[in-house]
Amino acid sequence: xxxxxxxxxxxxxxxxxxxxxxxxxxxxxIFLFVKRDFIAKYKQTVLGPLWAVxxxxxxxxxxxxxxxxxxxxxxxxxxxxxxxxxxxxxxxxFSASLNACSTVLVSHSHMLTKxxxxxxxxxxxxxxxxxxxxxxxxxxxxxxFGIYAAKGQIEPNxxxxxxxxxVLHTMLLSLGVGMLISACTIKYRDLTMxxxxxxxxxxxxxxxxxxxxxxxxxxxxxxxxxxLAPVIEAFRYAFLGCGNFYAGFYIQSCITTAVIFLxxxxxxxxxxxxxxxxx
Amino acid sequence: xxxxxxxxxxxxxEYRLGVIGARTLxxxxxAMSAKFRGNENPNSKIGTGCSxxxxxxxxxxxxxxxxxxxxxxxxxxxxxxxAGKSTLLKLISRITAPSAGKICINGKVSSMLEVxxxxxxxxxxxxxxxxxxxxxxxSRSDINRRLDEIIEFSGISQFIDTPVKRYxxxxxxxxxFSVAAHLNSDILILDEILSVGDESFKQSSLGKMDxxxxxxxxxxxxxxxxxxxxxxxxxxxxVLDKGRLIFDGRASDGIEQYMxxxxxxxxxxxxxxxxxxxxxxxxxxxxxxxxxxxxxNAAKFSNDEKCIVALKWRALENIENAMVRIVIKTADRNPVxxxxxxxxxHSRKDEQNTTRLALDISHLCQGKFFCDISISxxxxxxxxxxxxxxENAFSFEYSGSTQASGILWQSSAWGSNVFDKIEIL
Numbered sequence: 001x002x003x004x005x006x007x008x009x010x011x012x013x014x015x016x017x018x019x020x021x022x023x024x025x026x027x028x029x030i031f032l033f034v035k036r037d038f039i040a041k042y043k044q045t046v047l048g049p050l051w052a053v054x055x056x057x058x059x060x061x062x063x064x065x066x067x068x069x070x071x072x073x074x075x076x077x078x079x080x081x082x083x084x085x086x087x088x089x090x091x092x093x094f095s096a097s098l099n100a101c102s103t104v105l106v107s108h109s110h111m112l113t114k115x116x117x118x119x120x121x122x123x124x125x126x127x128x129x130x131x132x133x134x135x136x137x138x139x140x141x142x143x144x145f146g147i148y149a150a151k152g153q154i155e156p157n158x159x160x161x162x163x164x165x166x167v168l169h170t171m172l173l174s175l176g177v178g179m180l181i182s183a184c185t186i187k188y189r190d191l192t193m194x195x196x197x198x199x200x201x202x203x204x205x206x207x208x209x210x211x212x213x214x215x216x217x218x219x220x221x222x223x224x225x226x227x228l229a230p231v232i233e234a235f236r237y238a239f240l241g242c243g244n245f246y247a248g249f250y251i252q253s254c255i256t257t258a259v260i261f262l263x264x265x266x267x268x269x270x271x272x273x274x275x276x277x278x279x
Numbered sequence: 280x281x282x283x284x285x286x287x288x289x290x291x292x293e294y295r296l297g298v299i300g301a302r303t304l305x306x307x308x309x310a311m312s313a314k315f316r317g318n319e320n321p322n323s324k325i326g327t328g329c330s331x332x333x334x335x336x337x338x339x340x341x342x343x344x345x346x347x348x349x350x351x352x353x354x355x356x357x358x359x360x361x362a363g364k365s366t367l368l369k370l371i372s373r374i375t376a377p378s379a380g381k382i383c384i385n386g387k388v389s390s391m392l393e394v395x396x397x398x399x400x401x402x403x404x405x406x407x408x409x410x411x412x413x414x415x416x417x418s419r420s421d422i423n424r425r426l427d428e429i430i431e432f433s434g435i436s437q438f439i440d441t442p443v444k445r446y447x448x449x450x451x452x453x454x455x456f457s458v459a460a461h462l463n464s465d466i467l468i469l470d471e472i473l474s475v476g477d478e479s480f481k482q483s484s485l486g487k488m489d490x491x492x493x494x495x496x497x498x499x500x501x502x503x504x505x506x507x508x509x510x511x512x513x514x515x516x517x518v519l520d521k522g523r524l525i526f527d528g529r530a531s532d533g534i535e536q537y538m539x540x541x542x543x544x545x546x547x548x549x550x551x552x553x554x555x556x557x558x559x560x561x562x563x564x565x566x567x568x569x570x571x572x573x574x575x576n577a578a579k580f581s582n583d584e585k586c587i588v589a590l591k592w593r594a595l596e597n598i599e600n601a602m603v604r605i606v607i608k609t610a611d612r613n614p615v616x617x618x619x620x621x622x623x624x625h626s627r628k629d630e631q632n633t634t635r636l637a638l639d640i641s642h643l644c645q646g647k648f649f650c651d652i653s654i655s656x657x658x659x660x661x662x663x664x665x666x667x668x669x670e671n672a673f674s675f676e677y678s679g680s681t682q683a684s685g686i687l688w689q690s691s692a693w694g695s696n697v698f699d700k701i702e703i704l
Contacts, residue, residue: 007388028419110396115397274376
């Protein structure tokens with residue numbers, strides 16, 4: 001006699017079988033996690049969400065002073081401040097969401113051992129919650145963008161309409177890498193120590209403080225293999241008009257990102273069912 | 280009609296010993312090098328490195344367990360610590376995956392392995408209701424519909440818009456429990472959660488649970504060591520022992536089965552006491568060595584028999600005017616009463632004594648009883664000073680008395696005491 005059951009749990013489940021229907025049913029939980037992150041972060045602070053702006057602003061000021069003035073890095077025709085601010089806004093979103101995504105499982109371990117919900121909710125919500133601070137930072141950037149554009153010191157172009165794509169691209173990349181790392185940090189806590197250093201290293205490997213053109217020619221292709229590099233280049237080109245839109249590199253980055261995202265998803269899904277035992 | 284809520288087929292869950300403890304790469308490397316040199320893994324959990332288990336062995340937390348739960352049943356899962364109860368609940372609630380076997384579930388499962396999971400200190404009570412509800416799988420409209428009910432049941436409506444970090448622990452637990460109690464799932468999984476809150480809240484939460492299972496027709500799986508709540512809530516029970524299912528049936532039978540597992544050689548005709556564990560607060564001045572039920576091959580009594588035992592003991596110093604105290608408890612360890620002898624026991628130092636005791640048990644109902652026994656002395660200020668005391672020292676079975684107006688007391692649900700006839704004045 002064959003009976004129909006809502007849920008069947010067996011010992012072996014295919015790592016490719018991802019229950020998206022269930023994930024959608026939990027969309028309200030994703031929303032609440034995002035809301036909670038936002039509220040908890042700025043509660044009992046005087047400046048509140050203004051902090052989201054202060055951090056990249058200060059970094060930009062430091063970059064302008066150190067790399068722009070002291071080290072004398074070339075930023076082309078573009079004023080150093082808006083150049084660094086532009087790269088920083090996108091980079092900051094990437095690093096913040098990668099960091100949050102990688103540590104989200106360990107920081108929620110008390111939940112993982114006590115209650116069931118689709119574990120994918122955690123990395124997804126952490127990436128989305130960083131999107132809020134990114135939006136604030138983007139507005140902040142747009143103010144300066146407006147000022148400089150009015151003065152005619154920068155030349156924005158039509159690629160600006162692709163901004164949502166660049167953001168989505170960054171988000172998927174950080175989500176993919178984040179899922180991969182978080183699935184591993186559950187077992188090896190060492191990675192949490194390593195992650196902040198690795199992110200810093202990644203920044204220097206990406207054209208955040210320098211441009212594609214300023215890199216020696218033999219290193220250019222290697223640098224662009226970093227899936228984040230073409231995105232930052234394209235983002236800066238769209239807003240500031242410096243550099244160029246390297247379509248070939250960008251497509252290659254799309255493919256790399258898709259592959260990383262899929263690998264991350266599969267590894268995460270495979271490790272998911274034993275999180276509670278290993279955490 | 281499909282009336283099965285949960286069907287569990289040959290479920291096993293294995294844990295590899297030692298590996299659970301290893302967390303960092305360094306630990307793992309240490310474990311590997313230790314294995315290479317043939318030493319004990321320095322990171323293995325205490326107890327797992329002992330001779331009983333070898334390194335790399337698998338520990339079966341659950342071993343080939345199968346059972347079915349029908350819709351609307353309230354099933355208690357009972358067993359000693361480490362019997363696999365929580366592992367079973369974790370498997371059913373999908374927190375971990377089984378190593379082998381299959382679990383089929385009909386309906387939505389909500390598990391409360393702990394109240395207040397997902398509560399965030401910075402959020403207000405109201406926000407946390409939404410948060411906790413969503414984690415437990417409720418949709419926004421579900422929560423909206425039940426919000427008033429939840430707040431009212433928690434009894435802290437005054438503080439509902441205060442961040443929970445300002446709450447007392449009692450308020451926290453009340454709120455968390457009320458969210459959990461108002462879930463609209465078909466199957467509720469509860470792990471020892473009724474042991475929270477003050478007495479009045481405990482009673483109302485028990486009442487709520489009763490209501491959920493009986494009038495709302497939901498299926499409940501309940502883990503507890505408190506047998507009186509099990510008796511009250513559950514109609515059925517499964518008993519686990521060392522990962523294996525040893526009983527599946529009526530709750531009251533299950534409790535008895537579990538109790539007899541706990542006291543493995545219960546109702547034996549003689550019990551050694553010398554090596555039983557004493558409380559660390561006991562200043563021992565005498566050693567009870569053995570209890571024998573004279574002329575019996577099992578501690579079973581019927582009708583109006585008295586329970587006659589010979590207590591063998593040794594004095595560690597000169598003892599005068601000591602007495603014997605026996606506390607009688609039911610199978611689920613609730614005390615029924617106490618009986619004290621006269622202060623008429625004397626002994627010189629290192630003397631071997633045999634004291635014969637007769638305990639009148641005619642007022643007990645039919646059933647199995649456990650006894651604490653102690654030799655005590657009154658101190659000069661009127662307190663009682665234990666010279667030696669052993670908890671759950673012996674057990675006996677009583678098949679009931681026919682004395683009380685000729686009625687045979689059949690069911691344990693009649694309580695544990697038989698009082699004398701009511702006199703009509």
